[in-house]
Amino acid sequence: MPLPQVIVMATGKGGAGKSALTRSLAAHFLATKQNPAIVDADPQASIASLHDADGPMGKIPVIADPEAETVQASIEDLVAKHRPVLVDTAGFRNQTTIMAAIRADLVVIPLKPSAEDIREAVAMYELVGELNQIPERKGNPIQVVMVMTMTTPGTVIVRQIRKELEEKGFPLLEAEMTQRVVYPELSMRGLAPSVVDPESAAARDIAKIAMEIVKRGGAHEQVHAA
Secondary structure: OOOOEEEEOOOOOOOOOOHHHHOOOOOHHHHHOOOOOOEEHHHHHHOOHHOOOOOOOOOOOEEOOOOOOHHHHHHHHHHOEOOOOOEEHHHHHHHHHHHHHHHOEEEEEEEEOOHHHHHHHHHHHHHHHOOOOOHHHHOOOOOOEEEEEEEOOOOHHHHHHHHHHHHHOEEEOOOOOOOOOOOHHHHOOOOHHHHHOOOHHHHHHHHHHHHHHHHHOOOOOOOOOO
């Protein structure tokens, strides 16, 4: 199954792990001989501001563009030479996120195990369904998956949230981004597990998420408006 060309991380809430997941997936794809790039569409620019063009992730181009009017053009500039192009978005719903999602092959919705994160994840899922009704996406629907982040595997709340989402038919990945101190530690240097320690538990977590994205991103949920 082909790797989605444009992958957008989106949810209407900050602190869900979008930036860490974006950076970590880009590092994984670099380590596995893909040619990733990043558009940092978050006004906070947490990826672009810490990116070291001369460091271990220097081969990954990073464009900072939080503007709704230009974000699609920034994506297109990278699409010509890179796959996948990963787009990090703001920790709130804005027009830039919407414009990026319209251009996406796959929208990945990260959520922590909390009631508020579930609400925002479902709201983003429904927004993608609405976007699939616009002329630009008719006949070519945006794919979507959810992924749980910052989890402690096996806890009651994680099991409950997973059961609730799966019973309602939401496309939740089996793989999870487990709570690990390595993510914030490496993010301060603009790095991610797969390029620092490819054999680490964190790198294995990200590899599992990436594998599911490749497997499910091309053939999973085609979200339609209710």
